[in-house]
Amino acid sequence: MKPVTLRKLLLIAVSIIIVITTVIKITSNKSSDLQEVLKQSANIIPPDFINSNNAKKQQEEFTQKLEKITEDLLKQQDERLSKLEKERQKLEKQLKELRRPPAGSTLRETLAFLFPYDQNKKFPAYIWQSWKYGLNDERFGEKFKEGETQWALKNPGFVHELFNDDTASAIIHYLYMQIPDVVKAYELLPDIILKMDFFRYLILFAKGGVYADVDTLPLQPVPNWIPENVAPSEIGMIIGISSDPDSPDWRQHYARRLQFANWVLQSKPGHPILREIVAKVTELTLKKAENNDLKLSQTNDPSKTTRTKNLDIMEWTGAGVWTDVIFTYFNDYVQSGIYSKVTWKDFTKLDVPKLVSDVLILPITSFSPGIGTMGSQNDDHPLAFVKHYFENVWKGNS
Template structure:
């Protein structure tokens, strides 16, 4: 049908050429018609490109996930976690607030991102920068101005990135992963088949005191990482975590006698307000809702296989934490079969 229509659309041109009797004028006519056709093709392409860009803009501004994202998420019928991959790169200082379009991102920060794209074709990937983060928070949390105010006032890039990942996963779901992580297996196989219709949150262990004493910056016997998290949108753990962040930052502000925008937190203050220590507290609280017999994170120590508690799937140390020299993590140069990804520990938030 399209071919037939295309052929018919050229027949008037043939008639015009047919009525030009002299060769010289026929050549002039052919050239003129060709120029007209090229102009039409260029104009059509420009309109199509503008329409595509406008559609993406409309989807974003109207607080909807673009339709293509929705189709990808729905194609993964056996999983409750949408097929979205999120990474965040925010500037370490905030001099660009007035002109967020000119924040430079060093391409070297994304050297491991290709592993996520290659391992997970057809997943929707989004790199969120300062402008996108601001627009997302402002458009999705209009009814909670405390979230917007706190987000904008955070000056420590580690805390800001932490807060943003929880908000993104709460709204859209998917997989958040730091830019210094490497994908080892497709996300589709992270959750064992028996749990795929049940798991709405996937967390990994980053520290387990099973083979040593306590660490100064880690208050728990066992700690969950938040360099990589997989979640269904709306999981209740994020409500807990957002409230924890808001309270922790207010507490730090009161402790130091300065507004949140002027805080210069120490490493432990970051980890215990927005980072893995706070995350572990909130995940464990949610686990206790599902299993009141859990008393301490030590009850999860020595885990050797993926374990589902309620709708939270906990991966053993090698799942998200291989290559470390503690916690019985595999660190002999090999990649264990239970490893889903690897953290390369190249983040530099501690200096912020």
């Protein structure tokens, strides 16, 4: 190789070293790095490099050393950047925990402050489930294990968490540590089904994502729930119709003429509907505690006990109060932007998805396929998204 070519190579190599070390110096704010690398570069360039008979060999050695130094520098830079990112995340978490609502804020104002709503954000890729037994418990049941497995298999890339009684309580205490009334209301609820109704609202309000009861089986991936003609940015919540009876005795079985399901929900965090249901359940529970009335209705007629208890649950944490809150939202122009009055008649016999404000309402087939009543279609229908077994797994487990 000609001396002039080697000289050019040397100049280029040294220039590269200087550029790299300068970047490292700026990133790490350590001036000693530049001096050290320059010292190393001086040591690896022999004085007789140009005139040596072994120029080719020395060139190879020089290249190897240069690559080693460059590799070490890049590794150090990556380690520093990784450390800085961890410190940033830790600081961000601490700041969030220290975030305090203004003094004198109401419950709803505090909820809105700590968990703001942004419709334009994406739906978080979470799937939340809960039951009294863990996956490794023999009492979990094969049917429910299959459902839990399918939620994960049909939705790769989603974070999938199953909570039991203890872990559900722990996460609620953590998420709502700054709102003691919410935590107190959760702990005061006298029946496990009341707690788990409340849990689904609380976890979705704080974190967003999908909540699904353990007695459900996904038939299609979650992204399929949104029609092609609707942009995800237009939607803040997806709910389905759970009951739409046309028989005159509907009051014996349901709290409302038409009810929205809460066994499967999808929402972005902080949605106003969830904020209101959390506030309502909290206030009702604390009021019941104040009046020493923390119990579900009872009857002397054993044949009516279950029905009476179920209706009471619907009014306290279940489909009755849930449906009321949704209609209240629709009929609040400031929140929903809807001018005309919205009633159950706008959804009865619904057979296609309907976007109302930022809420996508799915027909009864979507989350209750195959029940054979109220217009529900079979499991293989294009709008059949989730199979519900109606096992009432929480009933009777206080």
